[in-house]
Amino acid sequence: MRSSDGSLIEVHLTVNGDAVRRAVPPERTLAELLREDLLLTGCKQGCDQGDCGACTVLVDGRAQLACLTLVVAIDGATIETVEGLQQRGRLHPLQAAFVAHGAAQCGFCTPGMLLSAVALLRASPRASRDEIRAGLAGNLCRCTGYVKIIDAVEAVARGDDEEPAP
Amino acid sequence: MTIGDRTPNPRAYDAVTGRTRFADDLTFPGMLHARLVRSPHAHARVVAIDAAAALALPGVHAVITAADLPTPFGVIPWTQDEHALAAKARFVGDPVACVAAVDEQTAIRAAALVDVTWEVLPHVLEPAAALAPEAPRVNELAKHGNVTKSVQLAFGDLDAALAGSDAVVAASYDFAGSTHAALEPHCAIGQWDPAGGLTVVSTTQVPHYLHRELARVLELAEDRVRVIQPPLGGGFGGKSEPFGHELCVGKLAMMTGRPVKLRLTREEVFYTHRGRHPMHLDVRLGATRDGRLTGCDLRVLIDGGAYASFGLVTTYYAGQLVTAPLRLSAFRLDTTRAYTNKPPCGPKRGHGSVQPRFAFEVTVDRLAEALDLDPIELRRRNCLEAGERTINEFLVRSTGFRDCLDRVERASDWKRKHRQLPFGRGVGVAGSFYISGTNYPIYPNEMPQSAVQLKVDRSGKVTVFSGACEMGQGVEAMLTAIVCEELGVAPGAVRVVTGDTDLTPVDLGGYSSRTTMMAGNACLRAARDLAARVAEVAGADWRTRPPVEAFRVAEARLGALGAVGSYDTPKDVHGAYRGGTIGASPAYSFTAHVAEVTVDVETGQVRVDRLWVAHDCGRALRPQIVEGQIEGSAYMGLGEALFEEQAFHPSGLHRGPSLLDYGLPTTLDTPDIVAMIVEGGDPEGPYGAKEAGEGPLHPSIPAIANAIHDAVGIRLDALPFSPARVLAALTPRPTGRS
Amino acid sequence: MQPLPPLAWSAPTTIDEVVAALAEGVPGEVRLHAGGTDLVPNLKRGVTSARRLIGLGRVAELQELVDGPADALGVGAAVTLDDLGRDPRVVARWPAVAEAARQVASPQLRRMATLGGNLCLDTRCRFYDQSAFWRGALGGCLKADGDACHVVPTGRKCVAACCADTPAPLIAAGAELELASVRGPRRVHVADFFAGDGARNHTLAPDELLVRVWLPAPAPGTRAGYQRLRRRGAIDFPLLTVAATVVVERDVVRAVTVVVGALGAVPRRLRGLDALAVGRPLDAAVRAAIAAAATRQCHPLDNLGDAAWRQAVVAPLVRRTLEALEPATAPDAASLR
Incomplete structure (x- = not known):
C-alpha cells in the first residue's frame, strides 16, 4: 500500500458497526472523514490541535483524538462515535446519566466527554471519583465546571443510577 | 414537569446523542468557504491590496476588502466604530480582506496570496499611554481621542464619609484580561436568494442586533434579512454583538450567489475576543469601628482594545455595580475606557462588574482585618434590605444575600476554619450582586x-x-x-x-x-x-x-x-441622573462564595480545594440548570483567578492564542463545587425568578484571593494568581501565621 | 478544520522496509509517523514540513516489549505511553519511567503518543509553537523562518526546550537506544542521543529509525522517582522535569543520578553528586545538598516563560523527587508479583 503524491489510498473501517470503504488522501484526518464525508458531526472541532478533546472518538475501543488521527494510519480499525452509542433506540447508560444529572449544557463537549467516559468505564467499570476525574482530564468543558459530568459518570460506575431516561 | 422539579432538560437528548446541529455542522449544496486575511501589525494602514494572484487561483470566487463594506457598524448605536474589513488595522489579527473559494484548503491558500501593502504606524498597548496627548490615535471614529467613554458620578458626601470613618483602606488592583473560550468557535453561513433575500446562519447570541446590522451595512430592507441562530456551543458574551465575519459571509453570498461559510480557527477566536477588559482599579473604602461601611471611592482605568464593542456600558458597569449587596453612605466613581491596539474587549460573563467586584471584595476583606472583624460578620452588618435603593438609586426589590452568607458559612464550616487552618491552607469569602437584564434596550425604542x-x-x-x-x-x-x-x-x-x-x-x-x-x-x-x-x-x-x-x-x-x-421593564427602578438607567435592572441576584485553598509555599502553586456557592435566584424554575449555572460560573471564575490571561507581546501579538497556551482548567484543576440555591422570590420575576447565569461568577476570584491571604498572609492584587506571582509575593517570607 | 498539506504515505511492515524507505527519501521531505500527536499539529501549524510520511503502525517489532539479556527490557519505539505506563514490568522495575509516561499530556494523547515519539518530540518554545501567521507577525525565529531569537536576543543558537517527560527518567535509568538504518544498527545512551541545539536536539540521522529503548535491569537497592511541574493538572507540557535514580546499599548511597529536563535542548544530568551523596545516608542534609547543586547548575530561560519562577522551583522539585523515591524491584521480585 503506497501512494505517490496526490493519489488516494483505499481504507476499510468499521464505523458504528457499518463497513466503510473510502479512498482518502493521506492527509485526511479522522475528524474530517467523520464530519465531512460521513456527516457524523457529533465529532466536534474545538481547536483542531489536540488541545481540547471535543473530537474524542473510540478507535478500536480506545478514546483518541480524531483531529490528530490520520485515516490512512488506522486502516482496518473499528470506530465508535457518539452517534453509535444508542442501541436500538435506547440511550447508553452513560447517555441516560448525562441527561438525568444535567451533565450537558451547550452540548459541544458532550460527545467527546461521553466517549472518554465510555472507554474509562469499559476498562474500569467501578471507577472511583478520582479515577473519573483523571480519565476525563483530556476533555475540556467550558459550561459545567465538570461537577455534573463527574456525578453522572460516577452514578453509572456505582450502578446506582435510576432507570435510563426514555 | 412543573416549576421547580428536576425533570431533565429536553435539549439534553440531542446533546448526548450528537444530534445537536451547531452552525459548523451545517452544509449546503454549492457552499463556498471563506477565510479572512488578517493584519500581522498592531497598527498599520492598508496602502493597497492586490488580490490578483488570489483571484487567479482556480476555485477562488471572490475577494472583498474594506471598500466593499464601507458602512461602519457596532452593537451600540452611539459608538459604531468598526468596519467588517478594516482600511486601517488596529490590532494584530484585525481582518482586512476576505476570500471565498470552493473549499477550505483553497481559501487558505488564496488568503495567503492576497498581497497587502502596509504602512506600519506606531502602536499603543497600555491604556495609560493611550491617554497621553502624544499617543497615536487608535480609532478615528471615536469621538474623544482614545477615550471610548469616561464617567464621573458622585453620591452622598464621600469626603465627609471617609473623614468620619474609623478605618479607611486604600488599595490598587490590576485585573488581567481574559476571554470566553466557548468550545465552539464562531461560524457564520450566508445564503442569498434573489427572491427572498439574505439568510445568515450564525453563532450569535443576538440574532436581532445582527439582523439590524446586516440590513444596515449591506443596504437591505430589514424584511429581506433573516438570521438563524442554531444552538450555540457556548457563548458567555463572546458572541453577543455583530461581527465583521458575519457581514462578510452576507456580502460574499450576495456577490457569488452561493452559500458561503466562514468558521474561525481557534487562533482567530482569540483575536476576535470581546472578552474581559483589563482594568486598573484604585479603591478607598471606609468603615466605622462597629463595622458600618461608610464611603467608597472607585477609580477605574479600562483597557478597551481597538473597538468600542459594548464599552460605553462597560464604563458604567465598572463603577455602578459595586453598590450592592452592601449599603454605602457615599460613593464616587471615576471610570474611563481607553482604546489600545489590541483585540477589542467586550462583555464576558459578568460584564464590566467582575473586575470592580474583585477589587471591592478584597478591600472589604482588608477592612475586616483592619477592624478585627470576621469578614462574614462585617458583610452581615451592611446588607441592603429588600425595597431599599442603592446609593446610586437602583431599586432592589428582593435580596437573599443574608441567606447566602448564612448558607456558605454553615456549609464550609467557616467558623472553625477562618484564621485557624494551618499555614498554607485558608478560607476566603466574597459576595456580589448582578442584574437580571438591563432595564433599557441598547437602541432607544418603546417596543x-x-x-x-x-x-x-x-x-x-x-x-x-x-x-x-x-x-x-x-x-x-x-x-x-x-x-x-x-x-x-x-x-x-x-x-x-x-x-x-x-x-x-x-x-x-x-x-x-x-x-x-x-x-x-x-x-x-x-x-x-x-x-x-x-x-x-x-x-x-x-x-x-x-x-x-x-x-x-x-x-x-x-x-x-x-x-x-x-x-418590558418597569420604568421606576433606575436612578434619576444621567447614566442612572445603565446598571438598573428589574431585579438583582445575589451570591456568596467561600473558597478553601491550599498554597504550596515552595512552588507558589494554589489549589482550590472546594468552593461553596450560595446564590439567590429568587426562584429556581429548573433547579438542576440553576445549579449548573452556579457551578459553571464558579469554574469560570476559578480559571480567571488561577490560570487565564489574554497576554500580549510588546509588538501587540497575543502571547498564546491557543487552548494549550491559554489554559482552561481541566477536571484535575477544578474542585467539587457545592451549589446552594437561595429562593426568596422577586416580585418582578416569573414565579419570582431572577438570574443565575452570571452573578455566581463574581465572588469566585475575590473569595480565592481572600483565601490565599488567610492561608499564607499575602495579598494578591493582580491576576492571575499564577505560581510565579504567588511565589514572588511569598518572598521574602511574610509575617503570617506559622 | 485546518487542513494538512498534501502528503504521500507508505506503511511498511518491517524495519528493513522502513529504513529502506528512509534511505530512498529526500531528507526534509520524509517524516516518520507513529502516534502523530506531535507531528500532525506541527504540520498543521507549518512548523514542520513533510511531503511523505512513513507510517510505523504496521511494523510489529516496534509495538512490542521484549525481554533482553541480563534482565533488560526492550521497549519498541511505537509502544504507546499509555501501554508503557501500565506495563507491570515497567511499573515494578522502572517506576520513574512509568510515572513519566503516565504524566504526559492527557489520556487520549497518551493512547496515541509513543515512547519513540516522546524521545524525538520537537523542542518547544513559546515563540515557535505558534501558527504560521503568528510566527510571520513576529518575523520568525532561529528555529523557523527567521534569524533572530526572541528568548536570547543576542543568541545564535536556538534555545527551544526538550519538553518531553520520558528523557530524564530514561537517562537516570541508564537506558540505551537501538537505532537502525541501511548502514546497520547502532546503540547510543539516551544521554548521548540529545544535542545542544534547540533547532534539532537529537542525533538521529535523517535515514535512521529509533527501534527500541533498552531499559537495563536496576541494580539491587535502586530507588527511582520522577516529578514535573506544569500549569494545569493535565494536557500541558512540563515546565520542569526531575528524574532521580539512587542506589542504596546498607542504608548508604552507592550511586546517584539526577536529571533535570525542560530547561533547554538537552536534559541536564547534574554533576558532582557523588561527592555530596555517595557513602552517606540519603537524609535531609544530602537531599538539600543535591537540591542546592541543582539550583547552581540549572538556569531556566524564558523559552517556556517564567524563567525566574522555574529557577526558584528547581531545588524544591529536586528535593521532593528525592523524598518520594520508589523501590525499583529486582527482576525476580517483579515476576513474583
Missing part, C-alpha cells in the same frame, strides 16, 4: 424587550416561538417548564422554536442575564392568556382533565388557538 407566541392545536402539542437565544443555559427548558406549569401539558408535548428572526418574535438576545426575567415573563403572560381563554369555553376545571380535551373544545368554539405575550 417590548421580549415577546413569545404560543400555538396550540387539537393534537395537544404546544409550540413556543421565542426569539431568545439557546446556548446551553436552558432557555428551552425554562420556557417548557412555564408552559407545562400553566397549561398542564407534559414536557414531551411542548416544542420550543428559538433563534430565527423569520419564525420567532423579537427578543433582544442572550446577554446581561435577561432571558428568564424577560422571555420567561413574556411566555408566562402568553400561557396565562391562553389558559384564560381555554377556561372560558372549557370550564374553570379544565385542568382536571387531559389538556388536549380542553384544547379541542376551545378550538371548536374559538377557532385557531394561539396567544402572544410580551415583556
